[in-house]
Amino acid sequence: MKDVQSQRDERNLPIDKVGIKNLRYPITVLDREQGRQQTVADISMYVDLPHDAKGTHMSRFVEMLHLFRQEVSLRSFSTILQEMRTLLEAERAHIDVTFPYFVEKKAPVSAEPGLMDYTCTISGSISPEGRTDLLSTVRVPVMSVCPCSLEISEIGAHTQRGMVTVSVRFRKFFWIEALIQRIEKCASSDVFSVLKRVDEKAVTEQAFRNPKFVEDIVRDVALSLKEDANITWFSVSAENYESIHNHSAFAQISSESLLA
Structure with a gap:
């Protein structure tokens, strides 16, 4: 044919x-x-x-x-x-x-x-x-409490669910779960699919004890990745789906910017 x-x-x-x-x-x-x-x-x-x-x-x-x-x-x-x-x-x-x-x-x-x-x-x-080049990316949902809102409010503060996106190049194998856990630790709180009332109380109180801007989240994730000798390059972004604004809050940082 x-x-x-x-x-x-x-x-x-x-x-x-x-x-x-x-x-x-x-x-x-x-x-x-x-x-x-x-x-x-x-x-x-x-x-x-x-x-x-x-x-x-x-x-x-x-x-x-x-x-x-x-x-x-x-x-x-x-x-x-x-x-x-x-x-x-x-x-x-x-x-x-x-x-x-x-x-x-x-x-x-x-x-x-x-x-x-x-x-x-x-x-x-x-x-x-x-030459082979591999890049791994993971998107991790998180929770954040606004530090400014917490500081100026007599009662409560506004909270939001956000998404942290991390891309990495690396020298050798790593577990996806390990990268996810590292990212979640840098938010006000991680999120869950199943929560009882006692869990909701614990998650809420943990988040309010640990308020974070998107700037805080990307910086904390970047510092964690920077200290890992297995990571040769990274990019971190965080987007908060704001609960009291008609827009999202966004921040991004990459390993190149730390060398500038």
């Missing part, structure tokens, strides 16, 4: 990224407590296309995904990136895998268990020289 994609293109324009985007696919990820966890990912895969190639072979991207059904790991990322370069005759390849990661979390007083889901993304790319 005639292969139109393999024909020559005369427009002389290379393409930076071509491939598939937002494919939902079952994957297996490592779980610190259970060993492995089955989840469903949103996967995007791209390669570069030379100036004289008409198109890439889209079906080959999907054919390679069986590796992620076995296990999403540093090894599987490196293998599939190399396969993408080889099978698609490309110089560069890139993958984004976004998935919900579930952690059983007990309420602070009653110890009632509940499942928390955290959105995680692992991005990988490979250069023409064969």
